[in-house]
Amino acid sequence: MIFAIEKRGAPSKTFAFTATVLSVLVALAVAGLLLLAAGVNPLAAYRDIVVESLGSLYGLSETLVKTTPLLFTGLAVSLAFRMQIWNIGAEGQLYMGACGASYIALFSGIENHLLMITTMFLAAALFGGCWGGVAGFLRARLRVNEVIVTLLMNYIAILWVDYLIYGPWRDPKGFNFPLTAQFSEAARLSEYFDTRLHSGFFLGLLLALLLYVFMERTIWGYEIKVIGSNPAAARYAGMKTGAAIFLVMFLSGAIAGIAGFSEVAGLQNRLQHGISPGYGYTAIIIAWLAKRSAIGVVIVSFLMGVLLVGGDSLQLIWQLPVAFVYAFQGLILFFLLGSDFFVRYRVRFRRKAA
Amino acid sequence: MIVEILLDATVRAGTPILFATLGAIINERAGIINLGIEGLMLIGALAGFTAAHLSGSLAVGVLAAFTAALMAGAIHGFITVQLRGNQIVSGLALTMFGIGITALFGRSMVGIRLDGFTRLAIPGLSELPIVGKAFFNQDPLIYLSFLLTVLIWVFFYRSRWGLALRSVGENPAAADTCGISVSLYRFCAVAVGSGIVGIGGAYLSLAYTPLWMENMSAGRGWIAVALVIFASWSSGRAMLGAYLFGGLTALQLRFQAMGTEISAHILQMLPYVFTIVVLVISTIRLEKGASQQPAGLGEAYDREDRK
Numbered sequence: 001m002i003f004a005i006e007k008r009g010a011p012s013k014t015f016a017f018t019a020t021v022l023s024v025l026v027a028l029a030v031a032g033l034l035l036l037a038a039g040v041n042p043l044a045a046y047r048d049i050v051v052e053s054l055g056s057l058y059g060l061s062e063t064l065v066k067t068t069p070l071l072f073t074g075l076a077v078s079l080a081f082r083m084q085i086w087n088i089g090a091e092g093q094l095y096m097g098a099c100g101a102s103y104i105a106l107f108s109g110i111e112n113h114l115l116m117i118t119t120m121f122l123a124a125a126l127f128g129g130c131w132g133g134v135a136g137f138l139r140a141r142l143r144v145n146e147v148i149v150t151l152l153m154n155y156i157a158i159l160w161v162d163y164l165i166y167g168p169w170r171d172p173k174g175f176n177f178p179l180t181a182q183f184s185e186a187a188r189l190s191e192y193f194d195t196r197l198h199s200g201f202f203l204g205l206l207l208a209l210l211l212y213v214f215m216e217r218t219i220w221g222y223e224i225k226v227i228g229s230n231p232a233a234a235r236y237a238g239m240k241t242g243a244a245i246f247l248v249m250f251l252s253g254a255i256a257g258i259a260g261f262s263e264v265a266g267l268q269n270r271l272q273h274g275i276s277p278g279y280g281y282t283a284i285i286i287a288w289l290a291k292r293s294a295i296g297v298v299i300v301s302f303l304m305g306v307l308l309v310g311g312d313s314l315q316l317i318w319q320l321p322v323a324f325v326y327a328f329q330g331l332i333l334f335f336l337l338g339s340d341f342f343v344r345y346r347v348r349f350r351r352k353a354a
Numbered sequence: 355m356i357v358e359i360l361l362d363a364t365v366r367a368g369t370p371i372l373f374a375t376l377g378a379i380i381n382e383r384a385g386i387i388n389l390g391i392e393g394l395m396l397i398g399a400l401a402g403f404t405a406a407h408l409s410g411s412l413a414v415g416v417l418a419a420f421t422a423a424l425m426a427g428a429i430h431g432f433i434t435v436q437l438r439g440n441q442i443v444s445g446l447a448l449t450m451f452g453i454g455i456t457a458l459f460g461r462s463m464v465g466i467r468l469d470g471f472t473r474l475a476i477p478g479l480s481e482l483p484i485v486g487k488a489f490f491n492q493d494p495l496i497y498l499s500f501l502l503t504v505l506i507w508v509f510f511y512r513s514r515w516g517l518a519l520r521s522v523g524e525n526p527a528a529a530d531t532c533g534i535s536v537s538l539y540r541f542c543a544v545a546v547g548s549g550i551v552g553i554g555g556a557y558l559s560l561a562y563t564p565l566w567m568e569n570m571s572a573g574r575g576w577i578a579v580a581l582v583i584f585a586s587w588s589s590g591r592a593m594l595g596a597y598l599f600g601g602l603t604a605l606q607l608r609f610q611a612m613g614t615e616i617s618a619h620i621l622q623m624l625p626y627v628f629t630i631v632v633l634v635i636s637t638i639r640l641e642k643g644a645s646q647q648p649a650g651l652g653e654a655y656d657r658e659d660r661k
Binding site: 007034037038086088138142143144145147148149151152153155156159160162163166167281284285288319320321322323324325326327328329330331333334337338340341344 | 389393429433437438439440442443444446447448449450451452453454455457458459461568569573576577579580583617619620622623626627629630633634637638641658
């Protein structure tokens with residue numbers, strides 16, 4: 001027996017989709033083995049994930065609450081991916097966005113609800129945008145690796161927020177807990193159905209729609225795609241690739257920053273430690289699974305929301321660390337990359353000629 | 355002697371980053387970007403700590419750290435080399451996997467204390483003024499890092515295998531034509547390089563702060579990835595870079611201990627800010643042609659696509 005690896009002509013869409021679903025299932029199976037090794041019954045754990053996240057109206061609302069920041073960060077990362085720019089810094093941009101929104105909420109003294117929310121939104125977008133823009137500028141002007149810069153800036157942003165809430169912004173009436181004072185009513189997004197679901201979720205859906213139109217129906221979206229797939233051709237066609245890289249990173253950072261706004265204005269109502277359990281990192285797998293489409297981001301964000309709510313309940317029921325969800329996400333990516341090989345190539349077995 | 359104390363702290367803080375940078379260099383010399391360094395360090399730290407705790411032998415711990423990280427790195431190697439998958443995504447997946455799996459299996463190790471590596475003075479050399487204590491009155495793992503730095507240089511520039519490995523990273527098509535197995539060399543480089551990163555993790559959990567803590571690498575893996583560019587893919591400069599960071603960490607800890615007015619959070623930012631500055635400067639040098647990255651870095655090799 002010998003085997004040969006051959007390229008497939010045109011990979012079929014159905015086959016690619018089946019491969020994606022299969023790789024998620026295989027990742028589930030392998031994660032199950034890990035759970036088993038850690039002394040947890042995987043079937044019971046998976047049942048708990050589904051029941052806790054989808055089995056009740058409350059569970060579903062919590063899943064949507066977790067989906068909300070993922071929508072923003074997922075869209076942010078996927079926008080940059082379109083241009084083959086790796087924004088691994090959505091986590092830090094989210095923190096900076098939360099910082100900008102909190103600054104307005106705490107110190108502007110605006111009393112009008114609409115004006116307050118709009119200003120907070122803009123501040124978050126500006127802060128997140130500038131944070132992402134730094135990496136964009138360095139990449140566009142000096143070709144500095146944006147993966148490393150955005151990643152390191154995550155650590156800086158999180159330490160910066162820690163500095164604020166342990167230092168100058170700490171609530172004097174907060175019994176020394178590391179958090180700011182609670183925002184005024186004017187700085188809070190509306191909540192629905194007596195749950196924690198807030199209007200940030202619908203803002204995320206609206207943004208997904210806007211980005212879809214932007215990417216698929218405008219000349220700018222087209223240019224981004226061209227610059228991503230063939231930068232040399234883009235330059236010959238007169239596209240300003242440097243400026244585009246900076247702008248896309250700024251925009252990507254701004255969108256991730258809005259996630260921070262949505263979290264502090266819609267959910268936490270103050271700035272505190274650990275406002276994100278890694279939404280910016282989960283965004284990478286969302287963008288990859290969604291194959292860079294804005295509609296795909298909505299679907300995958302919801303699935304990841306299920307996983308995060310499930311992960312929280314596993315922590316309560318089985319005392320599993322929340323970070324286990326990362327192991328699971330890593331496995332999904334491994335198997336996705338692996339399955340991609342079989343979408344692109346065909347392995348042929350032949351009996352050896354006698 | 356404040357200089358001696360600072361220098362000593364510099365070497366100790368720089369060593370985990372040195373191991374990680376050396377491992378990353380071996381990966382990238384073969385043409386494979388490995389963004390899983392952070393995860394590999396954690397895997398090495400936990401495997402090393404667990405094995406040392408169970409066996410009672412630190413040497414077994416180091417060996418376990420190397421083996422565990424080697425096996426985890428082999429996943430990245432298989433996906434990027436044999437399956438020609440995207441190197442950036444696979445590396446990020448490896449980091450996520452490492453963070454998650456060590457959190458899961460490290461639960462039972464939290465709170466356990468262990469007698470870590472102790473200092474072993476080299477007679478004669480350790481009495482040298484200023485540098486003696488910092489470089490020659492250290493634990494065995496630090497001596498191992500010196501040895502590895504030299505060995506890796508000898509391997510790359512004075513051995514046939516090293517030459518073959520470099521050619522695989524520079525021009526895989528040409529190496530293939532010469533009968534060098536590109537996939538075998540690349541896979542082995544990723545696996546062994548990852549194993550060395552794992553020893554860096556073990557340094558954290560067996561020598562630096564002999565205990566296990568979730569996420570204890572705290573971004574050192576990413577600093578190492580940036581340092582590879584600063585080091586121009588050479589092991590000697592990796593040592594320089596790692597100690598630069600060790601020095602910064604030592605100074606920062608010193609400031610905190612002295613009870614400065616500056617917030618600890620701001621001081622903790624310094625290594626990350628400094629890494630970005632160093633990365634920018636190194637990249638400018640790289641673009642000017644002062645150093646060169648392996649020409650085949652980041653690209654999967656497929657014989658069919660040969661031009």
